[in-house]
Amino acid sequence: MNWTGLDTWIVITGVLICMACALPGTFLMLNRQSMLGDGISHAVLPGLAVAFLLTNSRDIFPMAAGAVAAGVLTAVLTQMVQRFGQVESGAALGVVFCGLFAVGLILIRVASDKVDLDADCVLYGSIETAVVDVNLVPRVAWISGGLLIFNALLIAFFYKELRLAAFDPALATTLGFNANAIRLGLTVVASVTTVLAFESVGSILVIAMLVVPAAAASLLTHKLHWLLALALVLAAASAVLGHIGAITLRRFVGGLFGQSDLGATSSAAMMAVTAGVLFLICWLVTAVRQFANRRRVARDSHRS
Amino acid sequence: MHTAETTPLLLAVRDLNVAYQSKVVVWDADFDAPFGQLVAIVGPNGAGKSTLIKAALGLVPIASGSVRFFGLPYAEVRHRVAYVPQRESVDWDFPVSAVDVVAMGLYRRLGWCLPVRRRELDLARAALVKVGLADYASRQISQLSGGQQQRVFLARALAQDADLYLMDEPFASVDAATERAIVEVLRELRASGRTVVCVHHDLPTVPEYFDHVALLNMRVVAQGPVSSTFTAENLRKTYGARLTLLEEAAQAVERARVSLQHREER
Numbered sequence: 400m401n402w403t404g405l406d407t408w409i410v411i412t413g414v415l416i417c418m419a420c421a422l423p424g425t426f427l428m429l430n431r432q433s434m435l436g437d438g439i440s441h442a443v444l445p446g447l448a449v450a451f452l453l454t455n456s457r458d459i460f461p462m463a464a465g466a467v468a469a470g471v472l473t474a475v476l477t478q479m480v481q482r483f484g485q486v487e488s489g490a491a492l493g494v495v496f497c498g499l500f501a502v503g504l505i506l507i508r509v510a511s512d513k514v515d516l517d518a519d520c521v522l523y524g525s526i527e528t529a530v531v532d533v534n535l536v537p538r539v540a541w542i543s544g545g546l547l548i549f550n551a552l553l554i555a556f557f558y559k560e561l562r563l564a565a566f567d568p569a570l571a572t573t574l575g576f577n578a579n580a581i582r583l584g585l586t587v588v589a590s591v592t593t594v595l596a597f598e599s600v601g602s603i604l605v606i607a608m609l610v611v612p613a614a615a616a617s618l619l620t621h622k623l624h625w626l627l628a629l630a631l632v633l634a635a636a637s638a639v640l641g642h643i644g645a646i647t648l649r650r651f652v653g654g655l656f657g658q659s660d661l662g663a664t665s666s667a668a669m670m671a672v673t674a675g676v677l678f679l680i681c682w683l684v685t686a687v688r689q690f691a692n693r694r695r696v697a698r699d700s701h702r703s
Numbered sequence: 704m705h706t707a708e709t710t711p712l713l714l715a716v717r718d719l720n721v722a723y724q725s726k727v728v729v730w731d732a733d734f735d736a737p738f739g740q741l742v743a744i745v746g747p748n749g750a751g752k753s754t755l756i757k758a759a760l761g762l763v764p765i766a767s768g769s770v771r772f773f774g775l776p777y778a779e780v781r782h783r784v785a786y787v788p789q790r791e792s793v794d795w796d797f798p799v800s801a802v803d804v805v806a807m808g809l810y811r812r813l814g815w816c817l818p819v820r821r822r823e824l825d826l827a828r829a830a831l832v833k834v835g836l837a838d839y840a841s842r843q844i845s846q847l848s849g850g851q852q853q854r855v856f857l858a859r860a861l862a863q864d865a866d867l868y869l870m871d872e873p874f875a876s877v878d879a880a881t882e883r884a885i886v887e888v889l890r891e892l893r894a895s896g897r898t899v900v901c902v903h904h905d906l907p908t909v910p911e912y913f914d915h916v917a918l919l920n921m922r923v924v925a926q927g928p929v930s931s932t933f934t935a936e937n938l939r940k941t942y943g944a945r946l947t948l949l950e951e952a953a954q955a956v957e958r959a960r961v962s963l964q965h966r967e968e969r
């Protein structure tokens with residue numbers, strides 16, 4: 400295998416970003432808000448467009464601010480639609496993010512008359528091009544490292560509050576820990592994470608990492624600290640194995656069609672696929688374990 | 704016996720109106736919890752019992768009316784009030800252990816950001832002992848039976864060490880032994896000067912378990928000492944004229960009379 404410095408940076412960045420997403424993702428799952436990442440990643444489009452129309456620049460800061468604002472708006476609107484429209488949370492989220500996405504597309508159309516702001520580049524970042532950087536450590540590696548540390552610290556500080564608000568919001572509120580505020584705080588963290596991460600790795604990987612490692616880990620353990628630890632391990636493993644998979648697949652496909660390299664097999668996409676495969680393995684392990692348990696119980700009861 | 708002046712009303716609800724969207728659920732409700740008593744709130748499904756409690760605690764918005772705990776707004780006396788929600792209100796597959804859940808009752812004392820320490824866990828275990836779950840402390844809650852889960856909730860309220868307990872159906876789907884254990888805990892609370900308000904569904908046991916009762920069906924139909932308030936007439940007003948319920952009510956009243964006689968004889 401032809402491993403270059405670039406591959407190392409792709410893997411490092413991938414691992415950091417995936418782990419950074421898995422942390423808030425675990426608590427989103429516990430709040431039954433797993434699809435929020437999906438919603439946010441669509442809803443940021445109008446945020447980006449408005450930020451662009453207001454500032455007329457494509458600087459990272461106004462863009463990020465617009466995107467985070469849109470993410471928070473998604474969460475708040477979803478809560479409102481759910482409460483006042485009396486629909487379940489999934490449906491409320493669907494209504495909100497489709498609406499915002501549509502508004503975003505229209506705004507982008509309006510904006511693109513003035514300058515090239517392309518919806519595709521918003522939705523699909525590319526980890527391969529992102530790590531190509533003149534600096535010793537690529538900017539995306541800094542961003543994703545910072546993001547991971549930030550999320551880890553927040554969760555370490557507010558572990559008890561997040562767990563309480565996720566398990567029993569009513570109790571949290573009567574104890575003086577406003578559950579809505581805590582959940583909203585988590586949503587803000589998830590929005591920031593989503594926006595910063597998908598600028599570099601694309602929305603598919605971000606959505607996958609918010610949902611899949613947590614879901615897979617929850618099959619393996621019933622303890623919250625193990626859940627977080629396993630989600631992190633699975634996220635990191637997805638990144639490493641995903642990139643190796645992407646390289647292998649590129650070679651294999653390349654050999655098959657007589658082309659030397661098919662750059663189109665995106666590492667980010669393979670990382671997301673790998674997460675799915677790891678989920679499947681976890682699910683199989685659980686299923687086999689349950690089956691074996693049942694067999695043993697049946698056999699024991701037969702003997703006695 | 705306290706006189707009317709010296710009996711502080713631990714919870715005084717006045718002219719309370721609560722509506723979800725445009726649907727009025729609690730209407731002009733007056734409700735009092737007198738000091739040191741076990742108080743039952745009874746009424747048919749959907750009568751607004753849970754809503755009354757949630758509204759008092761600020762968990763659902765109030766349309767109009769006033770709520771006072773110990774004569775003060777709730778925000779100032781949170782630490783003196785413990786709430787036990789209906790068991791179905793939480794996800795029992797959540798990845799926490801029994802002792803973790805009980806320790807949640809102590810978070811307020813801990814404050815923001817500080818982790819749960821040995822001391823809190825010890826207090827939580829002591830509360831689990833009181834409800835007979837000493838051996839289940841480190842069990843995951845998903846591996847507890849319904850009655851055990853209910854007792855974990857009770858233990859959490861005990862850990863809060865409050866003066867007033869508001870419990871939403873603490874006896875829902877528990878077996879006879881667990882019910883006795885819970886009643887025992889409630890009586891100990893009363894003996895130590897605490898006041899407990901329970902939403903209760905099982906009419907026949909009201910006279911046996913409780914001192915004071917409020918009959919609720921959107922409005923408070925009647926409230927007062929069980930002996931004078933828990934009458935067939937009031938039950939009919941609360942539950943309507945449905946036959947089975949009336950029979951049940953008649954039986955309940957009959958039992959109430961008998962058990963009160965017993966008490967007086969003793």
Ligand SMILES: Nc1ncnc2c1ncn2[C@@H]1O[C@H](COP(=O)(O)OP(=O)(O)OP(=O)(O)O)[C@@H](O)[C@H]1O
Pocket residue numbers: 723724728746747748749750751752753754755
């Ligand atoms: N979140 C909500 N949104 C809209 N309506 C609600 C909501 N919660 C309760 N209701 C309605 O308010 C009414 C009172 O509900 P509540 O839960 O207070 O009844 P309850 O007396 O506790 O009944 P149960 O004995 O079944 O527990 C019911 O008609 C219910 O349908």
Ligand SMILES: [Mg+2]
Pocket residue numbers: 752753754789871
């Ligand atoms: Mg109820």
